[in-house]
Amino acid sequence: MILILLGPPGCGKGTQAKRLEDAHGLVQLSTGDMLRAAVASGSEMGQQAKKIMEAGELMPDEIMVEIISERIDQPDCANGFILDGFPRTTPQATALDKLLDAKSLSLGKVIVLKVNEKALVERITGRYSCSNCGAGYHDTFQQPKQDGVCNSCGGTEFTRRADDNEETVRSRLGAYHAQTAEIVPYYEQRDIVAEIDGMQDIDNVTVAIQGVIG
Ligand code: ADP
Ligand code: ADP
Ligand code: ZN
Numbered sequence: 199m200i201l202i203l204l205g206p207p208g209c210g211k212g213t214q215a216k217r218l219e220d221a222h223g224l225v226q227l228s229t230g231d232m233l234r235a236a237v238a239s240g241s242e243m244g245q246q247a248k249k250i251m252e253a254g255e256l257m258p259d260e261i262m263v264e265i266i267s268e269r270i271d272q273p274d275c276a277n278g279f280i281l282d283g284f285p286r287t288t289p290q291a292t293a294l295d296k297l298l299d300a301k302s303l304s305l306g307k308v309i310v311l312k313v314n315e316k317a318l319v320e321r322i323t324g325r326y327s328c329s330n331c332g333a334g335y336h337d338t339f340q341q342p343k344q345d346g347v348c349n350s351c352g353g354t355e356f357t358r359r360a361d362d363n364e365e366t367v368r369s370r371l372g373a374y375h376a377q378t379a380e381i382v383p384y385y386e387q388r389d390i391v392a393e394i395d396g397m398q399d400i401d402n403v404t405v406a407i408q409g410v411i412g
Contacts, residue, residue, distance in 0.1 A: 254369025311396035
C-alpha cells in the first residue's frame with residue numbers, strides 16, 4: 199500500500215506516519231527527515247537545504263524527486279510506504295505519478311489532515327523529539343510518560359527543530375498555501391482523497407485514518 203499524508207506543517211503527518219509504520223509494516227518516507235540528515239552530514243546539498251529550511255521555503259523539485267526516486271527503490275519499500283512531506287508541489291505530484299507508473303505501482307490513498315492555523319502554530323512551537331530515536335513529543339499535547347525520559351527508548355536528550363519558531367512557521371504556512379494546497383484538487387479528480395479532521399486528539403485521528411485505509 200502506498201499512502202500520501204498531506205497537510206500543512208504541524209498538522210500531524212509525522213505523528214500519524216509513525217503509527218501507521220508500526221501498525222501496517224509500511225515505511226515512513228519523510229523528506230523533511232531526509233533533508234535534516236543531509237544538513238547534519240554537511241554535504242553540499244545539506245548546506246543548500248539548511249538555508250532553504252531556515253527561510254521556510256521549499257527545496258527545488260528536481261532534487262526532491264531524485265531523492266524520493268532513489269529511496270523507493272530500496273528493498274524496505276517493497277511492502278509499501280507512507281509519503282510524509284512529499285509531494286509538496288504540483289510538479290512533484292506529476293513526477294511521482296510518472297515514477298510510480300514506471301515501476302507499475304499505484305497510489306492507495308491521499309489522506310489530508312485538516313487543522314486550523316492557530317492550532318498549527320501551537321503544535322509547531324511546542325514540538326520536540328528524542329535525540330536518540332526521533333520519537334515525537336509536544337510540550338502540552340504529547341508529553342513523555344515520565345518527565346524527561348523518552349517513552350520509546352529511555353533516552354533523556356531531546357531536540358527542537360531550528361525552523362520550529364513562530365517567524366519561520368509563517369513562511370512555511372505561506373509556502374503550503376501558495377504551492378502545496380493545490381495538489382489536493384489534483385488528486386481529487388481520481389477519487390482517492392480522504393479528508394480527516396486533524397483537530398481531534400492524536401488517538402482519534404489514528405482511528406479515523408484506520409477507517410479510511412481498512
Ligand atoms: P507534521 O509532521 O505534520 O509537521 P507532527 O506530527 O510533527 O506534524 O506534529 C506536530 C506537533 O503536534 C508534534 O509535537 C505532535 O506531538 C503534536 N501533535 C500531532 N498530532 C496532534 C493532535 N492530533 N493533537 C495535538 N497535538 C498533536
Ligand atoms: P513539516 O513538519 O513542517 O511539514 P517537514 O519536516 O516535512 O516539515 O519539512 C521541513 C522543510 O524541509 C520544509 O519547510 C522544506 O523547506 C523542506 N522540504 C521537506 N520536504 C520537501 C519537499 N517535498 N519539497 C520541497 N521542500 C521540502
Ligand atoms: Zn527515544
